[in-house]
Amino acid sequence: MEQQQIAAYLLKNGIRPLQKRVKIMSYLVSKRNHPTVDMIYNDLIHEISGLSKTTIYNVLNLFVESGVALALNIEGNEIRYDADTSVHGHFKCKVCSGVIDFRIKPEDLPNPGLQGFRIDEEHYYLKGVCAFCISKIEA
Numbered sequence: 001m002e003q004q005q006i007a008a009y010l011l012k013n014g015i016r017p018l019q020k021r022v023k024i025m026s027y028l029v030s031k032r033n034h035p036t037v038d039m040i041y042n043d044l045i046h047e048i049s050g051l052s053k054t055t056i057y058n059v060l061n062l063f064v065e066s067g068v069a070l071a072l073n074i075e076g077n078e079i080r081y082d083a084d085t086s087v088h089g090h091f092k093c094k095v096c097s098g099v100i101d102f103r104i105k106p107e108d109l110p111n112p113g114l115q116g117f118r119i120d121e122e123h124y125y126l127k128g129v130c131a132f133c134i135s136k137i138e139a
């Protein structure tokens, strides 16, 4: 997505498209790397003057509250952010700490035995070692 499209997308979701917000959303959409606040900070500090981790945190909170991003808590206190708000699963690699998306269909899920329940959030997490890291270990 271009910056203009991102700005329009934010506006449509009730978020004023300030420059920092557009840049951070653009980062999430283009990188698709499920970054932490620190990762975004390290990558954008040279691009956005006066950027602070607090600003990034506040922008991401706004995104999550407005429904344009998900906050993922895969392990410990580490929160990672995702601009893909559709239901999908996440695989975390123990070696490179990468978080990779996988598609999931309702028919793939085991019968949860929750008939009559209302599900508000769905999170599917797998952990292991990604193919890239396995190939490096075996090499």
Ligand SMILES: [Zn+2]
Binding pocket: 093, 094, 095, 096, 097, 098, 129, 130, 131, 132, 133
């Ligand atoms: Zn890996």
Ligand SMILES: [Zn+2]
Binding pocket: 034, 082, 084, 088, 089, 090, 100, 101
């Ligand atoms: Zn994802």
